Amino acid sequence: MAILDPxxxxxxxxxxxxAADPLRAFRDRFAVRDxxxxxxxxxxxxxxPKATAExxxxxxxxxxxxxxxxxxxxxxxxxxxxxxxxxxxxxxxxAGEVVVSDSTTVNFYKLALAALDAxxxxxxxxxxRANFPTDRYVLEGLARARGLEIRWIDPDPVDGPxxxxxxxxxxxxxxxxxxxxxxxxxxxxxxxxxISSLARAAGALTLWDLSHAAGAVEVNLDAGGADLxxxxxxxxxxxxxxxxxxxxxxxxxxxxxxxxxxxxFGQNDQFAMGPAYEPVPGIAAWLTxxxxxxxxxxxxxxxxxxxxxxxxxxxxxxxALTAYAVELHDAWLEPLGFGLGSPRDPVRRGAHxxxxxxxxxxxxxxxxEQRVITDFREPDSIRLGLSPLTTSYREVRTGMSxxxxxxxx
Amino acid sequence: MAILDPxxxxxxxxxxxxAADPLRAFRDRFAVRDxxxxxxxxxxxxxxPKATAExxxxxxxxxxxxxxxxxxxxxxxxxxxxxxxxxxxxxxxxAGEVVVSDSTTVNFYKLALAALDAxxxxxxxxxxRANFPTDRYVLEGLARARGLEIRWIDPDPVDGPxxxxxxxxxxxxxxxxxxxxxxxxxxxxxxxxxISSLARAAGALTLWDLSHAAGAVEVNLDAGGADLxxxxxxxxxxxxxxxxxxxxxxxxxxxxxxxxxxxxFGQNDQFAMGPAYEPVPGIAAWLTxxxxxxxxxxxxxxxxxxxxxxxxxxxxxxxALTAYAVELHDAWLEPLGFGLGSPRDPVRRGAHxxxxxxxxxxxxxxxxEQRVITDFREPDSIRLGLSPLTTSYREVRTGMSxxxxxxxx
Numbered sequence: 001m002a003i004l005d006p007x008x009x010x011x012x013x014x015x016x017x018x019a020a021d022p023l024r025a026f027r028d029r030f031a032v033r034d035x036x037x038x039x040x041x042x043x044x045x046x047x048x049p050k051a052t053a054e055x056x057x058x059x060x061x062x063x064x065x066x067x068x069x070x071x072x073x074x075x076x077x078x079x080x081x082x083x084x085x086x087x088x089x090x091x092x093x094x095a096g097e098v099v100v101s102d103s104t105t106v107n108f109y110k111l112a113l114a115a116l117d118a119x120x121x122x123x124x125x126x127x128x129r130a131n132f133p134t135d136r137y138v139l140e141g142l143a144r145a146r147g148l149e150i151r152w153i154d155p156d157p158v159d160g161p162x163x164x165x166x167x168x169x170x171x172x173x174x175x176x177x178x179x180x181x182x183x184x185x186x187x188x189x190x191x192x193x194x195i196s197s198l199a200r201a202a203g204a205l206t207l208w209d210l211s212h213a214a215g216a217v218e219v220n221l222d223a224g225g226a227d228l229x230x231x232x233x234x235x236x237x238x239x240x241x242x243x244x245x246x247x248x249x250x251x252x253x254x255x256x257x258x259x260x261x262x263x264x265f266g267q268n269d270q271f272a273m274g275p276a277y278e279p280v281p282g283i284a285a286w287l288t289x290x291x292x293x294x295x296x297x298x299x300x301x302x303x304x305x306x307x308x309x310x311x312x313x314x315x316x317x318x319x320a321l322t323a324y325a326v327e328l329h330d331a332w333l334e335p336l337g338f339g340l341g342s343p344r345d346p347v348r349r350g351a352h353x354x355x356x357x358x359x360x361x362x363x364x365x366x367x368x369e370q371r372v373i374t375d376f377r378e379p380d381s382i383r384l385g386l387s388p389l390t391t392s393y394r395e396v397r398t399g400m401s402x403x404x405x406x407x408x409x
Numbered sequence: 410m411a412i413l414d415p416x417x418x419x420x421x422x423x424x425x426x427x428a429a430d431p432l433r434a435f436r437d438r439f440a441v442r443d444x445x446x447x448x449x450x451x452x453x454x455x456x457x458p459k460a461t462a463e464x465x466x467x468x469x470x471x472x473x474x475x476x477x478x479x480x481x482x483x484x485x486x487x488x489x490x491x492x493x494x495x496x497x498x499x500x501x502x503x504a505g506e507v508v509v510s511d512s513t514t515v516n517f518y519k520l521a522l523a524a525l526d527a528x529x530x531x532x533x534x535x536x537x538r539a540n541f542p543t544d545r546y547v548l549e550g551l552a553r554a555r556g557l558e559i560r561w562i563d564p565d566p567v568d569g570p571x572x573x574x575x576x577x578x579x580x581x582x583x584x585x586x587x588x589x590x591x592x593x594x595x596x597x598x599x600x601x602x603x604i605s606s607l608a609r610a611a612g613a614l615t616l617w618d619l620s621h622a623a624g625a626v627e628v629n630l631d632a633g634g635a636d637l638x639x640x641x642x643x644x645x646x647x648x649x650x651x652x653x654x655x656x657x658x659x660x661x662x663x664x665x666x667x668x669x670x671x672x673x674f675g676q677n678d679q680f681a682m683g684p685a686y687e688p689v690p691g692i693a694a695w696l697t698x699x700x701x702x703x704x705x706x707x708x709x710x711x712x713x714x715x716x717x718x719x720x721x722x723x724x725x726x727x728x729a730l731t732a733y734a735v736e737l738h739d740a741w742l743e744p745l746g747f748g749l750g751s752p753r754d755p756v757r758r759g760a761h762x763x764x765x766x767x768x769x770x771x772x773x774x775x776x777x778e779q780r781v782i783t784d785f786r787e788p789d790s791i792r793l794g795l796s797p798l799t800t801s802y803r804e805v806r807t808g809m810s811x812x813x814x815x816x817x818x
Contacts, residue, residue, distance in 0.1 A: 031474040041478045048474035056703075060465055064649055065440040065457035069450045069782060075650060103698025105672035106515055117554075129684070134673035134698060137686035141671035145526075234699070240473055241484060241702035262550035263514035264543035273787055275538070277546035289512025289543060290643070293650035294465075295701050373478060378681055 008327045009397075017324065017393035023317050026309055026389040030238070038372040038399040042387025043212060043352045046238030052301040059297045071293075078296040079244075079265075080284050082303065086246055089307035090237070091210070091229070092220035097248055099283045100233070100299050101291060104211055104245040105134045106261075107230040110286065111247060112142055112176060114257040115205040115228060119175035122204070124149045126169050126177040128161055132184045135209055139178070148175075159343050160188025166195050174204040181219060182212035182350035185377050187322070187342045189217065189350055196225040205253075211235060214246075215306045216351035216388070218315050221248055228253070236314075236351065236387060239302035243295045247286055254282065263288035309389055317388035318351035325353045325384055325396050332404040333357075341381050351388060354381040357407065366406050372399040417736045418806075426733065426802035432726050435718055435798040439647070447781040447808040451796025452621060452761045455647030461710040468706045480702075487705040488653075488674075489693050491712065495655055498716035499646070500619070500638070501629035506660055508692045509642070509708050510700060513620055513654040514543045515670075516639040519695065520656055521551055521585060523666040524614040524637060528584035531613070533558045535578055535586040537570055541593045544618055548587070557584075568752050569597025575604050583613040590628060591621035591759035594786050596731070596751045598626065598759055605634040614662075620644060623655070624715045625760035625797070627724050630657055637662070645723075645760065645796060648711035652704045656695055663691065672697035718798055726797035727760035734762045734793055734805050741813040742766075750790050760797060763790040766816065775815050781808040 007013055018024055030047040039047070063071040079100050087098035101107065116125075125139055129152045143150050151169040155161035160183050170177070177199040179190050196206045208229040213219050215236030221229055229248040233239035249257060259266055259279065265287035268280040279285035306314065323346050329338060333355060341354030357363065357380060364376035374382050382403070386396060416422055427433055439456040448456070472480040488509050496507035510516065525534075534548055538561045552559050560578040564570035569592050579586070586608040588599050605615045617638040622628050624645030630638055638657040642648035658666060668675055668688065674696035677689040688694035715723065732755050738747060742764060750763030766772065766789060773785035783791050791812070795805060 031470065033475045037477075039477055045473070045478045045481075047477065048469065053470055053474065056465065056469055060457065060649065061440065061462055064454070065462065066442045068446075068448055068456070069454045069784070070777075071650070072454075102511065102515065103672070103700075105674070105698030106511060106670060109670045109672075109697075132673075133676065133679075133682040136684075137671040137673060137676060140686050141669060145669065232699070240469070241480070242699045242705075243701065245698070260550060260554065261515060261518045262546040263512070263518075264541075264546060265514070267542065267546060270542075271787075273542040275545075277549050288518075289514030289654070290641070290651045291512075292652065292701050292704050295704060296651075368479075375478070 008331045011397065014393040014397040021317065021393070023309055023313055023388060026305070027392065029305055030390050036371060038395050040384045040386065040391065040395070040399050041373045041375050042390055043235050043383065043385030044375055045241060046235055046302070046387055047390045048240070049238055049301055049305050052240065052298050055297050055301050056294055059294045075293050078293065078300070079287055079291050082296055082300045083246060083283060085300065085307065086303050089303060090214055090219065090311055091248060092218065092224070093222050093248055094251065096283050097251055098246050099286050100244050100246045100296055101287050102245060104230050104232045105138060107245050107247040108135055108209065109138050110259055110261055111207050111228045111230060111249070112138060112178065113260045115176045115207060116142065116146060117260065118257050119205065122173050122175035124151050124174045126151045126153065126166060126174055128179050129154050130157060130183060130185065131180055132209060132211065135178065135180070158186050158188065158341055159348060160186060161190045163191050163194040163198055167198050170198060170202040170204065172203055174202055176207060177204050178207040178209070180209040180212065182217060184212050185341065185381055185383070186354055187212070187350040187352045189348050192226060193224040196227070200225065212350055212352070215314065216318050218311055226250065233299045233302060237299065237302040237306060239299040240295065243299055244292060249283060249286060259286050261288045265289060265291065305389065314388040318386065319346040321386040321388065321391060321393065321396060322346060322349055322351060322353050324393055325386060325400065328397065328400045329355055332400060333407065336404065336407045338407070352383050352385045354383050356380045363403065363406055367403055370402045372402050374399070417740045420806065423802040423806040430726065430802070432718055432722055432797060435714070436801065438714055439799050445780060447804050449793045449795065449800065449804070449808050450782045450784050451799060452644050452792065452794030453784055454650060455644055455711070455796055456799045457649070458647055458710055458714050460714070461649065461707050464706050464710050465703055468703045484702045487702065487709070488696055488700050491705055491709045492655060492692060494709065494716065495712050498712060499623055499628065499720055500657060501627065502631050502657055503660065505692050507655050507657045508695050509653050509655045509705055510696050511654060513618070513639050513641045514547060516654050516656040517544055517618065518547050519668055519670055520616050520637045520639060521547060521587065522669045524585045524616060525551065525555060526669065527666050528614065531582050531584035533560050533583045535560045535562065535575060535583055537588050538563050539566060539592060539594065540589055541618060541620065544587065544589070567595050567597065567750055568757060569595060570599050572600055572603040572607055576607050579607060579611040579613065581612055583611055585616060586613050587616040587618070589618040589621065591626060593621050594750065594790055594792070595763055596621070596759040596761045598757050601635060602633040605636070609634065621759055621761070624723065625727050627720055635659065642708045642711060646708065646711040646715060648708040649704065652708055653701060658692060658695060668695050670697045674698060674700065714798065723797040727795065728755040730795040730797065730800060730802065730805060731755060731758050731760065731762050733802055734795060734809065737806065737809045738764055741809060742816065745813065745816045747816070761792050761794045763792050765789045772812065772815055776812055779811045781811050783808070
């Protein structure tokens with residue numbers, strides 16, 4: 001147990017943190033209908049920005065309803081335009097390296113398959129047994145279809161993968177190394193630069209899942225040496241349920257890799273509808289079918305708020321909010337038999353905190369009845385998603401005090 | 410040239426048709442902001458149903474904004490629930506055979522690849538050189554990846570594929586026959602039952618693209634013997650720009666075919682997040698990633714309007730509207746050097762009419778300036794999309810009279 005400052009649990013401490021929070025004004029940019037609800041699940045579904053509600057009315061009622069097909073003149077570039085903004089404001093990439101399209105699953109499939117196609121002699125994929133399910137399932141399907149081996153690494157369940165975990169299974173038979181930057185359960189951050197560098201030295205490509213990272217921590221795709229990445233926009237980017245995902249292809253690889261799903265939105269001179277597929281130059285080659293326009297507009301609004309707050313300030317608040325949650329865990333919950341399921345080092349931790357006890361499923365359900373929304377992850381974790389733009393310290397304290405009271409019964 | 414009734418061009422004829430139209434009240438169910446605009450492009454983007462604008466406000470502001478993550482309790486079954494409604498009201502299929510998911514392109518890829526996997530010894534795909542581009546491009550990618558041959562048929566460009574066009578290239582090396590039910594350019598309807606039967610007799614699977622058919626003509630997937638189908642919802646189903654697509658897998662094939670994109674939304678007991686992929690029983694196995702919830706709700710509203718009008722009445726009006734457009738073409742345009750690019754037989758024609766002249770691109774642009782929206786398709790076609798729920802006979806007459814005046818200059 002950490003050494004505790006006796007003032008940790010003092011409600012004045014939460015108030016003081018909130019008063020000093022440089023991002024506190026951003027909460028008002030979101031529709032918060034019910035100020036008594038404690039929402040600690042922004043890592044599953046981020047809140048609705050007020051500007052998004054307005055934008056969606058415009059897109060649906062004025063653009064679709066009024067401009068009709070003519071609106072495609074300004075809708076067509078949305079996937080690339082929103083991708084450019086996301087690249088530069090959130091992902092540490094350049095314009096022309098990111099596009100918004102499809103779901104994370106479909107993007108992961110496209111990039112993983114393209115990577116395997118680009119390393120045809122190699123017969124192994126490296127990933128983490130604790131990786132997000134959809135990534136594991138897609139890989140399992142690709143490995144079966146192509147007769148490949150998956151080399152599973154089993155990193156520490158709390159602190160996540162270390163470069164050495166990858167290094168020990170890397171050799172010149174590995175085509176692809178794919179990991180989540182922030183683990184969906186523990187929030188452990190993987191060392192993207194070190195692992196990307198090891199993979200590159202072995203001749204393998206890297207594919208990073210940024211779903212729990214984008215909009216929560218700084219992601220330096222270009223500087224870190226990542227090859228490929230995907231991620232969702234409905235968590236810390238606040239773009240709404242099932243909003244389209246993004247994908248990143250390092251510019252140096254764009255001439256080498258090819259989208260395996262050859263759709264008309266990736267076609268050069270699309271409306272010529274020519275006889276043979278010829279990919280459009282640049283990142284738009286990774287589009288497939290017709291993008292969902294209102295949902296893309298919602299991504300643009302979500303990214304705009306993150307851009308305005310600044311990813312540096314967001315990351316700093318994520319570290320501070322999660323540190324506060326860890327302190328409260330240590331003060332209130334550890335004595336009741338809980339254990340921390342997230343790294344203690346804030347540098348290694350994303351914007352959520354997992355706390356573990358054997359009855360986590362029951363406790364998460366009981367919290368919901370007390371108007372505290374968290375989520376449960378098998379087998380024994382309650383995840384507290386602390387969304388830097390919308391979660392207050394007071395909310396964290398209230399939620400955790402209700403959990404303490406429930407757990408103490 | 411057909412023999413003309415001299416009254417064809419009389420404006421009173423359009424008024425009389427509109428007065429007698431059993432679907433005329435449905436136009437008021439849609440947001441028509443600008444009653445002077447002649448919109449003949451509902452086959453590219455259908456109009457906004459008023460109920461959809463309302464539903465989207467509810468989904469975004471009350472459900473996402475207010476219920477937050479708790480709304481997934483009722484969102485989760487949307488893809489299957491909307492699919493069931495679409496199956497029974499529009500597609501001549503049964504509940505459990507259709508799901509709404511991804512784009513048409515991605516669904517086409519999933520089903521085409523699954524069909525090829527199910528016929529592993531066969532090395533050929535049959536399709537139409539005039540098929541919609543995204544279908545051709547996806548097939549080209551799959552054929553290259555697997556070393557397969559595409560056997561292109563070249564049917565009559567106006568009347569579309571005949572069963573004998575397919576029959577001549579069918580043999581026991583064909584894995585997949587894939588066609589559009591209604592051609593995107595000519596509106597020619599293919600003989601789904603006859604072609605499906607020929608393919609089945611040869612041991613091949615059929616995959617039908619219903620994008621220009623669903624909500625415009627009767628589609629009898631089950632009775633017609635189709636194996637697989639996909640289609641979009643933003644044309645005659647009026648679900649909005651880039652709304653999610655549907656796919657159909659005949660129930661008898663559901664145990665045999667396997668989704669090649671193994672995502673978490675196709676996983677049995679999804680939130681157990683177990684170690685290995687095990688497809689959920691039934692049509693939901695064809696889901697991939699997180700579906701776009703507001704867009705799915707818009708599909709539900711769009712299908713509801715079609716269901717209420719009845720696909721039989723819609724199909725009858727499509728035949729009558731297109732027949733009227735053909736009459737006006739013959740009376741006004743053929744003498745000016747136009748030719749009909751759609752079948753003369755209404756039984757063989759979907760809900761749009763292509764009219765051809767060498768300067769079609771210029772004429773379509775000039776019509777837009779006169780507030781008549783059509784679209785141009787390479788090399789020489791103006792498509793008049795006549796959406797039975799929203800297009801009036803008067804609108805058809807006004808649009809075509811402006812075209813006549815422009816073309817006569």
